Amino acid sequence: MPGQNLRPPTIAVTPQDYQDLTKKLTPKPTIVRNSFWAFMVGGAICALGQVIINLFAAAGLGRQEASTAATASMILLGALLTGIGVYDEIGKYAGAGSIVPVTGFANSIVAPALEFKREGYVLGVGARLFTVAGPVLVFGISTSIVVGMVYYLWH
């Protein structure tokens, strides 16, 4: 860590001063603009999901099945857009608008797998599919089990 060199520092700035200076000179994220695009793109992706639900419902699926089928369709869409190299371009502007929807989940599954293809199908694609999906499943499934147990004890 800072300030423990064998030779005294040449620069006349303490680590604390330097960190303050860094905070001042580092540009902040443009929160308003980022939030606007997250809202627009995230909203649009969800609206598209609703259109797909409506289509499945019109085709005779029940409410629950239509919703599940739409989620699977959106995963396919997110995966394909990642495959053709479009999703990261959307992500540059949309930020969380393209990360939070399930299409973003698909993106974070495909992106590492695609890129580590050159390391083989088992330890490359197979293992890397779960770089982000793994933690999501670990925390999601564990939480659901805890929820189920609490519900069991409650009743």
Added chain:
Amino acid sequence: MNLKHVGNQTVVFANSPVILSSYSVVGPMEAQGPLGKTFDKVWPDNINGEKSWEIAESKLLQEAMQGAIDQAGVPSDQIDFMLAGDLLNQIISSNFAARKLGLPFIGLYGACSTMALGMAVGSMLIDGGFARHVLVGVSSHHDTAERQYRLPTEQGGQRSLSAQWTVTGAGAIVLGPSGAGPRIPAVTLGRVLDYGETDAGNMGAAMAPAIADTILNHLQDLQRQPTDYNLIASGDLGSVGVDLTRQVMQRSGTPLGPEYTDCGLLIYDQKQDVHAGGSGCGCSAVVFAGSIMQRLKAGELKRVLLIGSGALHSPTSSLQGESIPGIGHAVVIEA
């Protein structure tokens, strides 16, 4: 024996080694930047038909080194050492390029400061009488660096405004004891400084204290002023790091004037959406091997101080929350 070491950290050569040739190879994005015309060779895309980005990077380095040898016109049996380094784990780009070239090889790692480090070590080898000619080269590649240090390239998300764009490119030079070309009269090797920056998306801030420290020691060791140089160029501090370096130098009583700039700011256009500027071993290497060498040869620049800047962290150390150590190596080049 006369000691060539001067002051705190500087070496002044008895017979300044000569840069006999320089060669740069870049990707398409670098060619579209403001320095596009100064590079020797441009690839049509980042992979150029190779089977992986890593192999492509190694090929970049190999082409740059071969180009420098050809231009120097030195027979390969008179090149006694090849000094090379890059950013990939175990410096594989350099190892694989060395496998192809088959010269006695010294692998170097100074992160993005490796070109300046190689020039310094190479000059010492020559002036020390340990080699007739030394080949120095480094490479970096945007896609190999992204996936090693950050996220997969296809992953959607926003890069922070202080983030930099790794240059796809390789630069190489041939150093010799005599002949025509710019000379290296002195070098100042840096020390590692860490002022507590932990954000790997703000590498300029992590490296700036080390750069300022090296510049100050260099000027003090040689009793010089910043204005003794036509150009003081740091390697890849980017806009945030440059602002911080100026502030730190100002507070330390040696403000830098218009002679100071950064290779990371020169290589791309603001329009290219690279945020704080370029980075990577290749950044200072191709800017030096291209633009700066041409301006030295044209007499436009008389004396240049190139300070390679390196962030000495790894993805593992960043995940573990360690702050990022920085280093700066300075090389004086005179026309």
Added chain:
Amino acid sequence: MFEMVVSAFLVGGVICVLGQLLMDLTKPSFTPAHVLVTFVTGGAILGALGWYRPLVDIGGAGATIPLSGFGYILAKGAIEGVSQRGFIGAFSGGVEAAAVGIAAAVLFGYLVSVTFNPKG
């Protein structure tokens, strides 16, 4: 039907803005993976408390397409599993309810990764 699309847009948009704020107001080491994990866990907890259901009723896809909806389905499934099968249902319910999503992600993810090459 059309009103559902509009409310999906609004609800989904607001949830994504929360994600954006989570990223912009925290340290840069808070990556997209952290955002996704936060949302799936948050959705499961809100679902368990019965607070996510109204959002699904109002927003439809606006609440189910964001990853918090995935967490909601996991929690809902676990509770239903316990109601139907007792204790063992806590383990089977969540994954069963989310099975289509998980299977689709694995299969489509694999197929796309094998078919395409990264552009850089």
